[in-house]
Amino acid sequence: MALTARYDHGGNPAIARKGTSPDAPKDISHGSRGIKRDLVMRWLEKEKDSVQEGEEFGMLKTRVRSCVTVATNGTVDVGASITAGDNPTTPWLSASQDFAFGFKQLQDNNLFLLSIWYYKIPDQTIVWYANEGVPVSAGSKVEITAGKGLVLSDPQGGELWSSTPIRNQVANGFMGDTGSFVLVGGGSVNIWESFKYPTDTLLPTQIMESGGVLFSRQSEKNFSRGRLLLEHFLLQSYFMIIELY
Secondary structure, three states, X not given: OOEEEEEOOOOOEEEEEOOOOOOOOOOOOOOOOOOOHHHHHHHHHHHHHHOOOOOOHHHHHHHHHHHHHHHOOOEEEOOOEEEOOOOOOOOEEOOOOOEEEEEEEOOOOOEEEXXXXXXXXXXXXXXXXXXXXXXXXXXXXXXXXXXXXXXXXXXXXXXXXXXXXXXXXXXXEEEOOOOOEEEEEHHHOEEEEHHHOOOOXXXXXXXXXXOOEEEEEOOOOOOOEEEEEEEEEOOOOEEEEEEOO
């Protein structure tokens, strides 16, 4: 028996299995909170012995994870996490897959930057990053929590960065097609978004609010804060470039 990925009439990825099995998930389409991949993965583990001969099971699971990610339509549940250096881990993609949120591997293969980047283009340009651009080692993790939102921790579990302040409980995360990652609270109210905390880039539709600041980076490959900042002064309706040192 072989597993195939197919699409329903609405164009949404679904998982189905050739043949019949009372335990197989028939059609799994995304809802407002996205697919629960646990059902699919548990079933795959149970059925792995019946996978078509010659099919590499690990590769099959990776393809299913990719299919599930597309179907989430950008929505990420509380409790979801990504681990740096975990090869099967897929970044959280926007519905169009134009943008991705996760760990971007840097030139030093042992270092990763928690960031948002253009996912489809060859250069995969980074447009936002957390932790003031300080990279982390393999084994570090980012998780969506109800109380703090996004929490970045090192391999030992020590907290390095979080998206606080969060005034309300987080219901889910959302990677938007604009390039902004949003934390959504009760009543579908946005309670935090990366657009409010720009780093060195402004994207189309992104508004720099009064007091907003852009920092230069040390170099093209070093994302730590550089010598220049651009600050928006709304009352005087102008921007000022300041040399820090």
